[in-house]
Amino acid sequence: MIQLEHITKTYPVGDGLTVLNDACLTVDDGEYVGILGPSGSGKSTMLHIMGLLDRPTSGRLIFNNREVNALDDRELSMLRGRLVGFVFQSFHLVPQLSVSENVELPLFYQGVPRSQRRERARKALAQVGMSSRMRHVPSQLSGGERQRTAIARALVTEPALVLADEPTGNLDSRTGGDIVELLNALHAEGRTIVMITHDREIAATLPRVVQIRDGKLEEG
Amino acid sequence: MDMLWPVELVGDGLRNLVRHKLRTALTMLGVLCGVAAVIAMLAIGEGAQRTVLQEISALGLRNVILTSVQPPDGAAEAPSPRHGLQMFRYGLTEADVNMIRGVCPSSKLSVAHLVKDKVYAHGKRVDAQVLGVDAAYFQLFSTRLLRGRLLSTLDESQRHQVVVVSRRVDADLRRSGVVDDGFIRIGWQHFRLVGVVDLKIPGGDRFIFMPYHVARSRFGTTTVQSEAGSIKSTRTEVGQVVIQVATEREVPGTAMLVERILETHHKVSDVSLSVPLDLLRSKQHTQRILSLVLVSIAAISLLVGGIGIMNIMLAIVTERIPEIGLRRALGARRRDIMIQFMIETVTLSSVGGILGCIVGAAAVPIASHWLEWRGIVTAQSIILALVVSWVVGVVFGLAPAARAARMDPVTALRHE
Numbered sequence: 001m002i003q004l005e006h007i008t009k010t011y012p013v014g015d016g017l018t019v020l021n022d023a024c025l026t027v028d029d030g031e032y033v034g035i036l037g038p039s040g041s042g043k044s045t046m047l048h049i050m051g052l053l054d055r056p057t058s059g060r061l062i063f064n065n066r067e068v069n070a071l072d073d074r075e076l077s078m079l080r081g082r083l084v085g086f087v088f089q090s091f092h093l094v095p096q097l098s099v100s101e102n103v104e105l106p107l108f109y110q111g112v113p114r115s116q117r118r119e120r121a122r123k124a125l126a127q128v129g130m131s132s133r134m135r136h137v138p139s140q141l142s143g144g145e146r147q148r149t150a151i152a153r154a155l156v157t158e159p160a161l162v163l164a165d166e167p168t169g170n171l172d173s174r175t176g177g178d179i180v181e182l183l184n185a186l187h188a189e190g191r192t193i194v195m196i197t198h199d200r201e202i203a204a205t206l207p208r209v210v211q212i213r214d215g216k217l218e219e220g
Numbered sequence: 221m222d223m224l225w226p227v228e229l230v231g232d233g234l235r236n237l238v239r240h241k242l243r244t245a246l247t248m249l250g251v252l253c254g255v256a257a258v259i260a261m262l263a264i265g266e267g268a269q270r271t272v273l274q275e276i277s278a279l280g281l282r283n284v285i286l287t288s289v290q291p292p293d294g295a296a297e298a299p300s301p302r303h304g305l306q307m308f309r310y311g312l313t314e315a316d317v318n319m320i321r322g323v324c325p326s327s328k329l330s331v332a333h334l335v336k337d338k339v340y341a342h343g344k345r346v347d348a349q350v351l352g353v354d355a356a357y358f359q360l361f362s363t364r365l366l367r368g369r370l371l372s373t374l375d376e377s378q379r380h381q382v383v384v385v386s387r388r389v390d391a392d393l394r395r396s397g398v399v400d401d402g403f404i405r406i407g408w409q410h411f412r413l414v415g416v417v418d419l420k421i422p423g424g425d426r427f428i429f430m431p432y433h434v435a436r437s438r439f440g441t442t443t444v445q446s447e448a449g450s451i452k453s454t455r456t457e458v459g460q461v462v463i464q465v466a467t468e469r470e471v472p473g474t475a476m477l478v479e480r481i482l483e484t485h486h487k488v489s490d491v492s493l494s495v496p497l498d499l500l501r502s503k504q505h506t507q508r509i510l511s512l513v514l515v516s517i518a519a520i521s522l523l524v525g526g527i528g529i530m531n532i533m534l535a536i537v538t539e540r541i542p543e544i545g546l547r548r549a550l551g552a553r554r555r556d557i558m559i560q561f562m563i564e565t566v567t568l569s570s571v572g573g574i575l576g577c578i579v580g581a582a583a584v585p586i587a588s589h590w591l592e593w594r595g596i597v598t599a600q601s602i603i604l605a606l607v608v609s610w611v612v613g614v615v616f617g618l619a620p621a622a623r624a625a626r627m628d629p630v631t632a633l634r635h636e
Contacts, residue, residue, distance in 0.1 A: 053549055077551055077554075092549075
């Protein structure tokens with residue numbers, strides 16, 4: 001599915017701040033991988049590189065057997081929209097759009113006709129148990145409901161990879177548990193999921209965990 | 221790409237604008253005022269232009285009008301004080317008329333005699349200039365007969381003591397109780413009112429017209445006035461000459477020729493030459509400059525409106541940085557972000573422009589009524605104002621939209 005080969009990411013701060021240092025990782029189809037690490041260890045940077053939002057300073061990124069380093073913004077945007085579904089810690093829902101419209105958004109940029117978008121958003125929302133909230137706006141939802149909406153948005157394009165960046169970070173433990181259960185259920189259906197977490201309890205339930213320390217990756 | 225895509229973006233943009241009603245309204249206000257000002261200024265310019273055109277066209281664009289005028293003090297021809305009697309002679313002469321007739325054989329020519337006696341209606345003084353004119357005189361100007369009839373060749377040949385008055389004089393006469401077929405007194409002679417006309421000739425709008433030969437025979441060419449112990453006699457042979465050439469192209473040549481004749485035979489400037497066509501061109505030129513100045517002033521307010529839009533759009537872009545990052549994460553290209561913000565800006569300026577047109581078009585008749593200015597809102601001015609408001613949106617929306625599109629998605633997502 002996705003291969004990170006000797007990825008280094010250095011930010012031009014001072015003499016150069018290296019966040020990822022020669023990181024290598026392979027995630028296969030249908031895997032559920034947790035990335036564990038302390039704050040500032042480079043977890044989010046790695047997730048952004050895997051999600052084609054950021055480019056590595058050096059190293060190769062292979063997505064579905066295709067090297068994507070050299071792609072331009074247009075091609076990267078297209079691949080990102082079709083292959084990756086993001087779930088963010090702070091939900092990132094567009095406040096002026098309804099739940100249904102938020103879920104439709106990735107399809108909108110793929111040029112999917114409106115009627116099809118509606119139908120696919122309805123199905124994705126049903127999958128996360130949000131059918132009754134389709135016409136609400138984000139401000140009318142609880143934290144858990146917002147994250148469910150965000151998950152539905154990540155699923156609506158039927159992406160090859162779901163990337164979740166601390167999806168329970170802004171939720172209480174009970175609601176967080178519900179979200180983890182939902183992600184587990186999606187994995188059980190065959191989804192490939194990479195989840196960033198700093199919660200060791202959640203990490204302990206995942207089939208594979210990769211630790212990140214000082215920009216380097218370690219299995220287990 | 222879905223055909224509904226731009227329509228949906230417009231809808232999305234509108235929703236964003238509606239969400240911040242006050243901010244949107246205040247931003248639009250800048251464009252609204254600018255566009256309304258453009259509409260109003262263009263309307264005033266157009267109104268003034270048409271008024272000038274109508275007024276000057278009424279003088280006859282193929283006419284060259286010569287009028288005898290009293291020269292500056294001491295410059296009149298042949299002052300000869302004899303037994304306390306001062307004789308003055310000035311203005312056009314019969315000889316001038318014959319010469320003009322000779323050099324402009326194909327032109328129509330009409331002569332008017334100036335009567336200097338005072339006018340009374342039922343004993344009350346009436347302020348009016350009296351002219352003795354031939355029947356052809358009215359045809360040389362755009363004359364509109366309001367009531368009664370014009371002077372005829374029969375009046376001329378039979379020496380009928382009849383008059384035709386202009387609209388302003390008619391209003392005064394009516395106030396004094398003189399109705400149609402009533403009589404007025406000019407000097408010691410009584411004249412019957414037979415018609416009311418609306419016409420524009422040099423020298424104002426208060427005229428009384430009588431048959432040319434009646435004026436010459438009843439009032440002569442000499443006026444005697446007693447002034448500070450001495451008696452002053454002034455003689456003007458011909459009051460006015462109107463030359464009408466066949467085409468507008470002949471006007472400058474004819475005017476030049478006539479001017480030469482007058483310069484040769486008149487030592488002092490006692491004849492004024494009026495060429496409505498020149499007047500029209502000069503007025504139109506002035507008017508165009510005035511319109512340009514007015515529209516420039518309006519354009520400045522539109523520019524201020526545009527800067528206001530850009531300012532707000534930059535604030536909106538800053539406010540929505542995380543949303544930009546999210547949209548990029550969901551597959552939006554830089555171009556999509558650019559279009560989204562451009563559509564919002566253009567929607568803002570276009571709606572402001574439409575409202576500005578409505579306000580401007582509604583304000584013009586009201587302002588025209590109160591200020592007694594003529595304002596004409598044309599379709600072209602509306603189209604121009606709408607296009608300009610749209611251009612303002614595009615021009616001033618480019619910088620904020622480009623800023624949004626250039627944003628790094630990761631930085632945008634991390635923005636608090």
